Amino acid sequence: MGVKLLLEKANVPGIRSFDVYRREGGYATAEKALKEMTIEAIVEEVKKSGLRGRGGAGFPAGMKWSFIAKPEGVPRHLVCNADESEPGTFKDRYLMEFLPHLLIEGLLISSFALGSNDTYIYIRGEYAWVATILEEAIVEATKNGFLGKNILGTGFDCMIHVHRGAGAYICGEETALIESLEGKRGNPRIKPPFPAIQGLWMRPTVVNNVETLAAIVPIIKMGGDEYAKIGVGRSTGTKLISACGNINKPGVYEIDMTISVEDFIYSDEYCGGIANGKKLKACIPGGSSVPILPANLLLKTAKGETRYMNYESLSDGGFATGSMMGSGGFIILDEDQCIVKNTLTLARFYRHESCGQCSPCREGTGWMEKILQKIELGKGESSDIDLLWDIQRKIEGNTICPLGDAAAWPVAAAIRHFRDEFEWHIQNRELSQTSNFGLQHYADPIHVPA
Amino acid sequence: MSLQFNNEQMTEFNGLVARYPEGKQKSALLPVLHLAQDSFGGWLPTEAMDYVAGLLKIEPIEVYEVATFYSMYNLKPVGKFVFEVCQTGPCMISGSDNIIAYIQKQLDIKPGETTKDGIFTLKLVECLGACGYAPMMQVGKIYREHLTKEKVDAIIAEYRMQVIVQN
Numbered sequence A: 001m002g003v004k005l006l007l008e009k010a011n012v013p014g015i016r017s018f019d020v021y022r023r024e025g026g027y028a029t030a031e032k033a034l035k036e037m038t039i040e041a042i043v044e045e046v047k048k049s050g051l052r053g054r055g056g057a058g059f060p061a062g063m064k065w066s067f068i069a070k071p072e073g074v075p076r077h078l079v080c081n082a083d084e085s086e087p088g089t090f091k092d093r094y095l096m097e098f099l100p101h102l103l104i105e106g107l108l109i110s111s112f113a114l115g116s117n118d119t120y121i122y123i124r125g126e127y128a129w130v131a132t133i134l135e136e137a138i139v140e141a142t143k144n145g146f147l148g149k150n151i152l153g154t155g156f157d158c159m160i161h162v163h164r165g166a167g168a169y170i171c172g173e174e175t176a177l178i179e180s181l182e183g184k185r186g187n188p189r190i191k192p193p194f195p196a197i198q199g200l201w202m203r204p205t206v207v208n209n210v211e212t213l214a215a216i217v218p219i220i221k222m223g224g225d226e227y228a229k230i231g232v233g234r235s236t237g238t239k240l241i242s243a244c245g246n247i248n249k250p251g252v253y254e255i256d257m258t259i260s261v262e263d264f265i266y267s268d269e270y271c272g273g274i275a276n277g278k279k280l281k282a283c284i285p286g287g288s289s290v291p292i293l294p295a296n297l298l299l300k301t302a303k304g305e306t307r308y309m310n311y312e313s314l315s316d317g318g319f320a321t322g323s324m325m326g327s328g329g330f331i332i333l334d335e336d337q338c339i340v341k342n343t344l345t346l347a348r349f350y351r352h353e354s355c356g357q358c359s360p361c362r363e364g365t366g367w368m369e370k371i372l373q374k375i376e377l378g379k380g381e382s383s384d385i386d387l388l389w390d391i392q393r394k395i396e397g398n399t400i401c402p403l404g405d406a407a408a409w410p411v412a413a414a415i416r417h418f419r420d421e422f423e424w425h426i427q428n429r430e431l432s433q434t435s436n437f438g439l440q441h442y443a444d445p446i447h448v449p450a
Numbered sequence B: 001m002s003l004q005f006n007n008e009q010m011t012e013f014n015g016l017v018a019r020y021p022e023g024k025q026k027s028a029l030l031p032v033l034h035l036a037q038d039s040f041g042g043w044l045p046t047e048a049m050d051y052v053a054g055l056l057k058i059e060p061i062e063v064y065e066v067a068t069f070y071s072m073y074n075l076k077p078v079g080k081f082v083f084e085v086c087q088t089g090p091c092m093i094s095g096s097d098n099i100i101a102y103i104q105k106q107l108d109i110k111p112g113e114t115t116k117d118g119i120f121t122l123k124l125v126e127c128l129g130a131c132g133y134a135p136m137m138q139v140g141k142i143y144r145e146h147l148t149k150e151k152v153d154a155i156i157a158e159y160r161m162q163v164i165v166q167n
């Protein structure tokens, strides 16, 4: 069994309630932070921990906190990003659903460190029952003096408010999230100014992911140095992985980032192997936006070394032969899955979720969906593959926010590694409607179109 | 008859607005639109949006802009129960196509349509954050996960029963 820092108590009966959470040692860390530590000391521990943002970008949390502007007389805000809409990702939901007080405790410590008296949890609108669980936990914490005015007699006031979104993936992007929290359409803002200077209501704001903020509790409890000893290299601490697709045991797992991808997929403690005795074909290891990898490149890097479940190893080889840790949404495809169809559903997703502000993203996502649809329906032409490649290249790097890149990467990676499957679809228009390319062979990883 | 929140809904409205600083009441727009949709029959007629604009002291256009952007707001009437079935990659590779086809057959409607008796609407949606429990759909405020044909039949029967009991 690996180290568990976040989910250790997830199976304790009643842990969702304040009383049980408290009896299990909950809120002791918040007490220590608020009563015995200075703001600087807390930020220092977070820096030492090496904690990287768990929302997808992996930006060091301590560094982000140290950027927050502190102009005299202007309130600051912490916003917890619980929009969780990246396909394949459902770890934040698990954390909030089963351990709401762990998140509240993390938010309290973080709000104290950042000087946020009004902290918001922006939760995706569809998680309505999770919002209710959080609201109930907030009421309990307030009744017990851990939220509200003059918390624990320290003079610090803090209220946490739950804000439900209404169905828009783009609101997970931090500036779109802020716009949405202001009651507007979720159109990302042009940066700078960065939220740390002018964010919510033009006030200094830090936006962090649910898991990032929950991890603050074990970090303050054990100290940043101890936390940093878990894991490897710049992948410190533990990471939640939501595993789904064609595996025996889909679910949310906490890993220390020293486990190999192969062990994670095949060991009974985690995914339990590929379902129905099938073979592994491909994997999207970090949420739908990150490059898909064929089985051979997933389990071993291009250099033939074992690949591990951590930031560095998953991205080993760059986009040519590697992928990314991303949000921790781990999607497994077995031998029966069609790469064209899978890529099409993702292209449709990004077309649907583009906010429409930038032409390359708005138009490009529409075109990619149309062409993929054509190939999938057995109407593709051989020039379509290069056209797709060309469109994705024109989106990447040419947009206001990273959704454009997120839409381009899955298409690029699918063509890069599975070009032969696309070609097969085009050459076998009728056959492709009734059967699958399957595992005919794994595309040559060096086979990159110009 | 003009749309209005009743006392209980008004209390909830005031609670929502109180979550944001003075003068920033527009921030309550998304949660208030959820409340309006829940209170006024599952969708947002123009009248409801204008009413919300008045309550929050903002222009109606500011409400329309938002209501048309977010996928959870219905701008047309929907059935009593909306089956929002996820069709994105992870659900697709876990068999959502079969479930979608089965629901269409059982309800005799296509995506976007409502049954003649006004009870069910079928909507195809994108990833709902339940990929590990696929295939799945959202019905109202809850998720129905690990769907099978048998489960779909049971769920349809369950909601039909609810309607009979209520009438």
Ligand SMILES: Cc1cc2nc3c(=O)[nH]c(=O)nc-3n(C[C@H](O)[C@H](O)[C@H](O)COP(=O)(O)O)c2cc1C
Pocket (backbone or CB within 6 Å): A052, A053, A054, A055, A056, A057, A058, A059, A061, A064, A081, A082, A083, A084, A085, A086, A169, A170, A171, A172, A173, A174, A175, A207, A208, A209, A210, A212, A213, A401, A402, A403, A406
């Ligand atoms: C299109 C898009 C969607 C995103 N969705 C989420 C999300 O659902 N949850 C999240 O925490 N971060 C999401 N992010 C990343 C956020 O912009 C931001 O980097 C993150 O919330 C910062 O928190 P962290 O540093 O703790 O990871 C998204 C980014 C983009 C571009």
Ligand code: SF4
Pocket (backbone or CB within 6 Å): A170, A187, A188, A353, A354, A355, A356, A357, A358, A359, A361, A362, A399, A400, A401, A402, A403, A404, A405
């Ligand atoms: S890249 Fe796409 S989602 Fe992002 S701002 Fe531009 S149009 Fe909107």
Ligand code: FES
Pocket (backbone or CB within 6 Å): A087, A088, A089, B086, B087, B088, B089, B090, B091, B092, B126, B127, B128, B129, B130, B131, B134, B136
């Ligand atoms: S893909 Fe269906 S819930 Fe995520």
